Amino acid sequence: MTAPLRVGVVGLGWAGQQHLAAYDSHPDTEIVALAGLEDAPREKLATKYAIEHAVAGWNDLLKVEGLDAVSVCVPTFLHAPIAIAALKRGAHVLSEKPMALNGPEAARMVRAARKADRVLDVAFNHRQRGDIQKLKALIDEGRLGRPYYAKAWWLRRTGIPTVGSWFTRAELAGGGPLVDIGVHVLDYSLFLLGNPEVVAVSASTYDLLATAGFGSNASYSGKTGAADGDAPHFDVEDLASVFMRLADGGTLLVEASWAAHRRDGDEFGITLYGTDGGAELIVDDYAPKGDLQVFGDDGGQAVATRVPVKRGRAHKAVIEQFVDKIRAGDWRRYDGSGAAALARVVDACYLSAAEQREVRLNP
Numbered sequence: 001m002t003a004p005l006r007v008g009v010v011g012l013g014w015a016g017q018q019h020l021a022a023y024d025s026h027p028d029t030e031i032v033a034l035a036g037l038e039d040a041p042r043e044k045l046a047t048k049y050a051i052e053h054a055v056a057g058w059n060d061l062l063k064v065e066g067l068d069a070v071s072v073c074v075p076t077f078l079h080a081p082i083a084i085a086a087l088k089r090g091a092h093v094l095s096e097k098p099m100a101l102n103g104p105e106a107a108r109m110v111r112a113a114r115k116a117d118r119v120l121d122v123a124f125n126h127r128q129r130g131d132i133q134k135l136k137a138l139i140d141e142g143r144l145g146r147p148y149y150a151k152a153w154w155l156r157r158t159g160i161p162t163v164g165s166w167f168t169r170a171e172l173a174g175g176g177p178l179v180d181i182g183v184h185v186l187d188y189s190l191f192l193l194g195n196p197e198v199v200a201v202s203a204s205t206y207d208l209l210a211t212a213g214f215g216s217n218a219s220y221s222g223k224t225g226a227a228d229g230d231a232p233h234f235d236v237e238d239l240a241s242v243f244m245r246l247a248d249g250g251t252l253l254v255e256a257s258w259a260a261h262r263r264d265g266d267e268f269g270i271t272l273y274g275t276d277g278g279a280e281l282i283v284d285d286y287a288p289k290g291d292l293q294v295f296g297d298d299g300g301q302a303v304a305t306r307v308p309v310k311r312g313r314a315h316k317a318v319i320e321q322f323v324d325k326i327r328a329g330d331w332r333r334y335d336g337s338g339a340a341a342l343a344r345v346v347d348a349c350y351l352s353a354a355e356q357r358e359v360r361l362n363p
């Protein structure tokens, strides 16, 4: 019998708590260390999960002997420093999304994983949703023929995770809704489309509502999401829209907003058109099951079919796959380069918006 993997989790917020619960229910992991700056929640979580080492700073967590793996669930500017330090100490790393502040940082993480010969993975839990997995199965069965056009979105009316928190500072977050929630959309869309390379992007970003005082919402901010005083800082976008050209000739449109004059709530989804059919998935307010429809044609008549979907396993599936990758042993295959490619696409979007032109990737 192999001993369970000894894991450490950095971060006590929503993300950290998903990782803790998933490791706790996994038969092949033992949570031995936890780090986070808030004393009371740290002690409470350490007691709940019987964690031996509970410390404030991530540096102290990495000093714990014999850690096999570390989950990085902290504000984005800390992903690369913690991941690289953990890899150097010989731990496998699962980072929360977005992978890093930008493409060059993500590339440094990939290089560190290769050098250390350890797994580097990034938590994209939305592609693990039951409705996304069902849609992927339908596409793989050929129900849509060849998908060539997709429009995907994650839109909030008033969902800025508090103006003045780390989320609204480019140097701490890397950007606004595009890199925060749009990166989930980018990940599940490319997954559904069969992972074509993005060859060019043309983007617009706006900050008109946030800078006019509209859209801040404390219920979206985490433990470290407090505003920073009387004149809170905001130097990211509140809305982004991107047109992407794909290597297989397809097109993907992505929209992401934290603030927009639209119907209330939080909605994400995707519409896909293929040569033999189409599909649409709409998820309202994080419902565990979205509304999935498939469209076709029967002798000239439009056919719309509602497809039943299961609830997904989200972070539990992410952690299971991370453990499977570690146990598989062929660690060089899992160096985070897929997620780093998404970081490069996001960088290209911000460049395109800043310079108001199409930006080509991998020219």
Ligand SMILES: NC(=O)c1ccc[n+]([C@@H]2O[C@H](COP(=O)([O-])OP(=O)(O)OC[C@H]3O[C@@H](n4cnc5c(N)ncnc54)[C@H](O)[C@@H]3O)[C@@H](O)[C@H]2O)c1
Binding pocket: 010, 011, 012, 013, 014, 015, 016, 035, 036, 037, 038, 056, 057, 058, 059, 073, 074, 075, 076, 078, 096, 097, 098, 123, 124, 125, 180, 221, 222, 223, 224, 225
């Ligand atoms: N996958 C998802 O759906 C999802 C959802 C929410 C957040 N996230 C991501 O997870 C990350 C964290 O988000 P959150 O909402 O949980 O944040 P949060 O603000 O609620 O929690 C952040 C945690 O990081 C800890 N931290 C900060 N500096 C630290 C340090 N120096 N040493 C140790 N701990 C430190 C804080 O103490 C806090 O416990 C972000 O990158 C975010 O994008 C992902």
